[in-house]
């Protein structure tokens with residue numbers, strides 16, 4: 001088959017460049033929007049996704065990981081005795097004031113466990129030994145705190161809730177959804193710092209099941225024994241923490257609108273250039289019909305041109321999107337482009353371009369082959 | 376008989392007025408025969424050619440091509456008849472600017488259902504026949520007017536369509552070139568036993584025609 005579609009498309013190079021740039025622009029925009037959204041949401045559940053637990057027990061109606069409420073820490077005993085539970089521990093998550101050398105007070109979010117290593121948490125230790133946390137008034141601080149609060153080093157002291165604590169380690173990627181840096185300290189130390197109200201109380205219980213144990217059954221049994229708490233599987237709790245931010249802040253809607261806008265820009269540019277191209281090739285399409293071609297033959301030409309524009313534009317749009325990943329990271333923003341996202345955007349781009357091509361279909365259907373005899 | 380058109384009438388609606396363009400034209404054409412159709416501007420030549428070529432539907436009358444009555448009411452059927460029986464040559468050549476000479480013909484063959492190597496061979500054959508063996512891979516913009524019309528003639532001849540219809544094929548060519556194209560056209564039509572109807576103002580066409588028809592006010596005279 002002679003590829004009239006491709007040859008016509010490449011014959012007018014300038015128009016092809018414009019079409020492809022339009023698609024590429026839309027593709028980059030969509031990747032950046034969804035990628036940033038994904039990056040933000042990743043932060044919303046990053047701790048849940050990395051802590052090596054199967055089940056999370058929260059106080060009743062806790063909306064997400066950062067907004068924890070208190071309940072008695074003795075509940076952990078009841079969880080430990082549930083069949084299938086290999087281990088269970090209390091976890092405190094709480095915001096704390098940290099005093100900076102210049103006297104200013106800032107917030108960090110503290111995660112406190114009795115034994116961090118057991119939960120493979122934190123997941124990205126840069127300096128220090130987690131087991132040392134148990135030995136006294138020490139804490140680990142995420143590297144992102146340097147950007148927020150100025151440089152710090154292991155061995156320095158900081159006042160956290162008016163107690164002097166020594167920084168004995170650093171981590172990477174441990175930020176809350178609101179990009180507050182996360183610190184890690186011993187469970188009892190955290191209780192002491194937080195004061196009287198926190199004596200004998202925790203914010204979460206995390207549980208690891210024995211290999212092969214039935215998650216649903218264990219969850220149901222824990223819920224039965226702790227009727228005043230909420231019990232989630234890790235996946236459920238992660239989803240809940242993410243969707244809280246999507247629903248409560250409107251960032252989901254914001255992203256949706258930008259993606260819609262990006263898609264619209266792409267469709268309009270492609271539709272516009274394909275339509276102009278169709279108008280300019282009307283005589284050729286008349287000839288195709290005169291020599292016996294059908295509307296479908298011409299639709300195929302337009303569809304092929306749309307798909308070529310989509311594929312080339314997609315490839316060209318993906319490059320700047322990937323190039324932006326390290327640049328955004330420098331600015332503290334996470335741009336997450338997964339293979340699934342790439343596939344979805346690819347399919348969306350092709351669909352968008354085909355939709356744009358269909359704008360010209362009606363024009364094609366009205367082309368009268370008799371025009372080939374007119375001057 | 377290759378073509379029989381009987382009592383063809385065609386009217387156009389121009390606002391409130393009905394314009395009678397063809398008023399009962401009857402003509403026939405045999406294989407291997409070359410007929411020239413002459414007439415003043417506006418006499419209905421192109422309209423008649425379009426009806427015979429199954430591009431326009433007559434208001435009344437009957438077109439029979441190779442014993443098949445053409446059901447002119449159905450667009451798909453008309454397109455099928457065009458693919459199977461008819462080759463066109465236009466005044467403006469109507470080549471695809473983005474395709475080489477060879478691809479122009481291959482593409483037309485593709486539309487007619489001839490694909491792949493078969494289409495390529497046939498395209499080469501007709502281009503060699505019209506004397507363009509050295510220009511197979513030239514784009515139309517790199518060909519002279521006469522060469523373009525040769526490509527168009529080759530395209531009409533490709534794929535064995537028995538009926539070739541040409542509308543003013545020499546109007547955009549100088550006299551000498553036009554004469555050469557007509558000579559070649561005649562030779563090939565005879566050699567391959569095609570029926571050829573040429574609509575024209577050009578007196579040179581008479582020289583190559585077996586028969587000359589004249590039309591005036593939508594009637595043959």
Ligand SMILES: Nc1ncnc2c1ncn2[C@@H]1O[C@H](COP(=O)(O)OP(=O)(O)OP(=O)(O)O)[C@@H](O)[C@H]1O
Pocket residue numbers: 387388389394396414415416417418419420421422423
């Ligand atoms: N689609 C149409 N609608 C209305 N009138 C038409 C249409 N097509 C042709 N006509 C009219 O029919 C008449 C014959 O037109 P046609 O094109 O067949 O003439 P022609 O003999 O080919 O003329 P020329 O030598 O100038 O090409 C003209 O008066 C023209 O205006």
Ligand SMILES: [Mg+2]
Pocket residue numbers: 420421422
């Ligand atoms: Mg005419």
